[in-house]
Amino acid sequence: xxxxxxxxxxxxxxxxxxxxxxxxxxxxxxxxxxxxxxxxxxxxxxxxxxxxxxxxxxxxxxxxxxxxxxxxxxxxxxxxxxxxxxxxxxxxxxxxxxxxxxxxxxxxx
RNA sequence: UCAGCCAAACAGAUGGUCGCUGUAUGCUUGUAAAGAGCAUAGAGAGGAAAGUCCGAGCAUCAAAAGAACAGAGUGCAAGUUAACGACUUGUGGAGGCGACUCUAAGGAUAGUGCAACAGAAAUAGACUGCUAGAAAUAGCGAUGGUGGAAAGGUAGGGUAAGAGCCUACCGAGAACUUGGUGACAAGUUCUGCUCUGUAAACCCCACUCGAUGCAAGGUUAAGUUUAGGCACAAGUGUUCUUUAUUGCCUAACAAAAAUACCGCUUGAAAUUGUUGGUGACAACAAUUCUAGAUAGAUGACCAUCUAAAACAGAACUCGGCUUACAGUUUGACUGAUUUU
RNA sequence: CGAGAUGUAGCGCAGGUGGUAGCGCGCGCGGUUCGGGACCGUGAGGCCGUGGGUUCGAGUCCCGCCAUCUCGA
Numbered sequence: 001x002x003x004x005x006x007x008x009x010x011x012x013x014x015x016x017x018x019x020x021x022x023x024x025x026x027x028x029x030x031x032x033x034x035x036x037x038x039x040x041x042x043x044x045x046x047x048x049x050x051x052x053x054x055x056x057x058x059x060x061x062x063x064x065x066x067x068x069x070x071x072x073x074x075x076x077x078x079x080x081x082x083x084x085x086x087x088x089x090x091x092x093x094x095x096x097x098x099x100x101x102x103x104x105x106x107x108x109x
Numbered sequence: 110u111c112a113g114c115c116a117a118a119c120a121g122a123u124g125g126u127c128g129c130u131g132u133a134u135g136c137u138u139g140u141a142a143a144g145a146g147c148a149u150a151g152a153g154a155g156g157a158a159a160g161u162c163c164g165a166g167c168a169u170c171a172a173a174a175g176a177a178c179a180g181a182g183u184g185c186a187a188g189u190u191a192a193c194g195a196c197u198u199g200u201g202g203a204g205g206c207g208a209c210u211c212u213a214a215g216g217a218u219a220g221u222g223c224a225a226c227a228g229a230a231a232u233a234g235a236c237u238g239c240u241a242g243a244a245a246u247a248g249c250g251a252u253g254g255u256g257g258a259a260a261g262g263u264a265g266g267g268u269a270a271g272a273g274c275c276u277a278c279c280g281a282g283a284a285c286u287u288g289g290u291g292a293c294a295a296g297u298u299c300u301g302c303u304c305u306g307u308a309a310a311c312c313c314c315a316c317u318c319g320a321u322g323c324a325a326g327g328u329u330a331a332g333u334u335u336a337g338g339c340a341c342a343a344g345u346g347u348u349c350u351u352u353a354u355u356g357c358c359u360a361a362c363a364a365a366a367a368u369a370c371c372g373c374u375u376g377a378a379a380u381u382g383u384u385g386g387u388g389a390c391a392a393c394a395a396u397u398c399u400a401g402a403u404a405g406a407u408g409a410c411c412a413u414c415u416a417a418a419a420c421a422g423a424a425c426u427c428g429g430c431u432u433a434c435a436g437u438u439u440g441a442c443u444g445a446u447u448u449u
Numbered sequence: 450c451g452a453g454a455u456g457u458a459g460c461g462c463a464g465g466u467g468g469u470a471g472c473g474c475g476c477g478c479g480g481u482u483c484g485g486g487a488c489c490g491u492g493a494g495g496c497c498g499u500g501g502g503u504u505c506g507a508g509u510c511c512c513g514c515c516a517u518c519u520c521g522a
Contacts, residue, residue, distance in 0.1 A: 003404075010404080040404070041404075042404080043404095049159090049421070049422090050159090050421085050422055051420095051421050051422045052421090052422095053422095054406095054407095054422060055408080055422090057404085057405095058129085058406095058407080058408045058409090059408065059409080061129085061408080062127095062128075062129095062408055063409090065127095065128070066127080066128085066409080089408095089409065089410090093409095
């Protein structure tokens with residue numbers, strides 16, 4: 001799994017990307033030049049203090065690493081919204097699977 | 110047993126599977142270095158890592174060397190400390206039956222300011238009033254009940270009426286003696302003793318302090334660019350002295366890969382023991398190396414412990430303070446009750 | 450991560466040296482008008498972000514905390 005890290009990249013994706021959202025997350029997607037997919041996680045200060053935000057990012061990374069198979073070489077940004085820090089691990093997992101499926105469906109149409 | 114008070118320790122543990130970040134070693138790639146990948150070993154957040162409220166290191170500001178002023182801080186004593194506004198042990202004061210806790214605690218006769226409303230009057234001169242006297246006037250500070258504060262208080266004597274005018278007790282001040290390093294305490298003697306509160310108002314006294322912060326600052330790369338102003342003066346709170354330097358300031362344009370690398374973790378370090386000290390702490394000896402990220406490293410699942418939970422995530426590093434916090438354990442002490 | 454500023458009526462703001470809190474807009478009621486607006490009169494609305502302290506007395510002085518905003522690559 002490759003990570004997105006630079007602020008420029010994030011801003012580019014926010015501006016140009018396709019957007020899909022569920023109750024607690026928003027996914028931004030842009031086609032990549034390279035033969036990799038890359039993903040970044042964004043958790044704002046509104047969601048909690050430092051330890052809460054770190055824990056949420058760790059969990060999201062774990063879920064993407066283990067349970068999501070990304071077939072396309074795209075750049076993704078996963079934005080956490082209000083309330084997502086209070087969910088437990090299983091519901092998080094289901095919701096993230098959902099959001100990726102939703103994007104694929106949208107693309108098919 | 111119940112209630113309390115003080116201090117200390119822990120901050121889920123053990124095993125398994127998959128993953129994350131450094132370090133060391135080996136292998137592969139690479140001319141080599143740097144780097145990349147894989148394997149193995151071992152390491153990997155806190156008591157507050159938080160707030161950024163103080164104090165240091167470290168770095169830059171040409172030089173921080175000296176003096177004065179401005180500004181800011183601290184404020185009982187003696188100690189501890191690298192240093193401090195921190196801590197310790199005491200002193201005075203406040204609270205608690207007690208164990209114990211709290212305390213910005215110098216100066217109000219150096220000066221200035223302020224004290225609403227109420228009250229006759231707010232620091233004090235009058236007014237109301239009391240006594241003597243026919244009156245002029247003289248003596249007096251009791252009477253006035255408002256206020257946070259009203260001319261030391263209470264009782265007795267005394268007087269024309271009164272008053273520390275006199276006496277006793279309490280309070281206050283001064284001197285001396287004794288004890289203590291000291292803050293201060295105790296005692297004796299003397300003085301009948303006008304002068305409210307506020308310095309967390311200005312201020313006075315004593316002591317301390319140059320400013321800015323790792324986004325500091327440096328390495329590699331990239332400007333003897335152009336225009337205007339200042340001129341032997343200019344530049345860092347101000348002024349002065351000493352030393353050093355030659356340009357300094359403003360604006361525009363160009364260039365720019367950025368945590369790529371250094372700073373970045375061995376330090377007033379930690380653990381254990383001994384000794385000294387009431388204690389904060391210090392000295393000595395032995396042993397150990399114990400995070401170093403940069404979208405920022407600790408997560409997920411299973412089993413057992415009844416249940417797995419609080420506050421919360423290092424970001425240059427230390428010493429404190431403040432604030433948040435589920436629960437568990439240990440020790441010293443106090444009060445009440447019961448039993449022996 | 451560091452440096453700074455601000456919290457007062459529904460909204461935007463005053464209250465410098467402590468004495469009991471105002472202004473404008475908005476809101477309610479009445480007047481004016483054939484009616485509405487404008488105008489005139491009148492009224493309500495405040496634990497001065499929060500917890501302590503100093504003081505006789507704190508929006509103001511001092512010390513903690515909370516929230517919001519700004520600046521530094």
